[in-house]
Amino acid sequence: MTLHCAFIGFGKSTTRYHLPYVLNRKNSWHVAHIFRRSAKPEEQHPQYSHIHFTSDLNDVFDDPKVKLVIVCTHADSHFDYAKRALEAGKNVLVEKPFTPTMTEAKVLFELAQSKGLTVTPYQNRRFDSCFLTAKKVIESGKLGEIVEIESHFDYYRPVVETKPGLPQDGSFYGLGVHTMDQIISLFGRPDHVAYDIRSLRNHANPDDTFEAQLFYGNLKAIVKTSHLVKIDYPKFIVHGTKGSYLKYGIDQQETSLKANIMPGEPGFAADDSIGQLEYVNEEGVTVREAVKPETGDYGRVYDALYETIVNGRPNYVKESEVLTNLEILERGFEQASPATVTLAK
Structure with missing residues (x-):
């Protein structure tokens, strides 16, 4: 089973620390969309030819096949994008820091729990x-x-x-x-x-x-x-x-x-x-x-999330660990x- 995912943001975080690993896991992950505010020359790279680039967030949120949204933007927008993705029924992976405050993190965790979804930080290290x-x-x-x-x-x-x-x-x-x-x-x-x-x-x-x-x-x-x-x-x-x-x-x-x-x-x-x-x-x-x-x-972050989304395994980072860190x-x-x-x- 291959899961569809989408990225919000197309900067160094996405291109260096995420896409190389996702694109190397074609049996489990497919990158459907990448949202960015304006087009970039890097989009023309052959390895991205199958990806739909868009400046309309609704392309990400309204796609029923997308099971995971990865937020790779500046820290001050993490909470807003993650919240909107959860409200759209998507599981969410958020670059570091997860949110600037514990209060925001708790809102995201409570929202995810109410919808039966997973929201988690990218603790790749x-x-x-x-x-x-x-x-x-x-x-x-x-x-x-x-x-x-x-x-x-x-x-x-x-x-x-x-x-x-x-x-x-x-x-x-x-x-x-x-x-x-x-x-x-x-x-x-x-x-x-x-x-x-x-x-x-x-x-x-x-x-x-x-x-x-x-x-x-x-x-x-x-x-x-x-x-x-x-x-x-x-x-x-x-x-x-x-x-x-x-x-x-x-x-x-x-x-x-x-x-x-x-x-x-x-x-x-x-x-x-x-x-x-x-x-x-x-x-x-x-x-x-x-x-x-x-x-x-x-x-292995993506391997763990696959197991969580598909097979219901516990998330690789506990909620209590995220809150303690923050x-x-x-x-x-x-x-x-x-x-x-x-x-x-």
């Missing part, structure tokens, strides 16, 4: 190679009880144009929404969150540097991003009562996509980086292991940084 590998190590139990995990998403981009905006236009909403989702997917809702959110390169702009510390009893999870890191940190550092895991290098899907190497093509997301695992086994002997990377695949994002701007907040149970 649950399927990063580096995260899947760290998750496998953690779940193996070799590290014992996890006491600290640190996740970095850094760049060296010291020069930036002046581009003022709202919190949802900054790095905490843009990248923290992914790295915190990875932590929340592993450990759930934290007890406390400590924030350090700053704009270092251009004070007229939203934040470009952040550190959030999520506390879970004895466990501290740290997510960090900066655009002023010239020498890389490890991507993941994990410490447990029995050992440690360290991994340099991020998933290479984005690198391949930027180089126009598509999913299914030779060399796509090739990654020869090796993680270091060292732990004390049950005999008290120190064991050192080289950990090969798991295979990353952002298309609450942490939103509360980070309630007061000046640095700050600590306690999350209600």
Whole structure:
């Protein structure tokens, strides 16, 4: 069974992070329409020849074959487009951040539930190679009880144009929404969150540097991003009562996509980086292991949604996880940084 889907928006998000994976899943997905406000030369690419491009949203909403609408527009329009799609009887996938506020997210979830539909964020980085590998190590139990995990998403981009905006236009909403989702997917809702959110390169702009510390009893999870890191940190550092895991290098899907190497093509997301695992086994002997990377695949978001829509499987991201993530994002701007907040149970 092939499901028909449609996109709202035809920018980099659609062309780089969604379409390559959907078009590689012809047995399960068919792209019927793409709504954009004005025509673009990219539409003439042969790989898009079967897609109907339109500037009339009704072409998307009135097509009974369309079972999923993907919203890939600026964050300030996510809520409106998702709400309209749900009201039209469509399941909805929304690019990050899902919505700027928890209040808007709750409206969407309640509307979807009332109509028997699914609405969900595009948390593609649950399927990063580096995260899947760290998750496998953690779940193996070799590290014992996890006491600290640190996740970095850094760049060296010291020069930036002046581009003022709202919190949802900054790095905490843009990248923290992914790295915190990875932590929340592993450990759930934290007890406390400590924030350090700053704009270092251009004070007229939203934040470009952040550190959030999520506390879970004895466990501290740290997510960090900066655009002023010239020498890389490890991507993941994990410490447990029995050992440690360290991994340099991020998933290479984005690198391949930027180089126009598509999913299914030779060399796509090739990654020869090796993680270091060292732990004390049950005999008290120190064991050192080289950990090969798991295979990353952002298309697994679409595989999961297919199973949800067709077979009624639970959504790949729980509603509670989405709301926890948005609450942490939103509360980070309630007061000046640095700050600590306690999350209600």
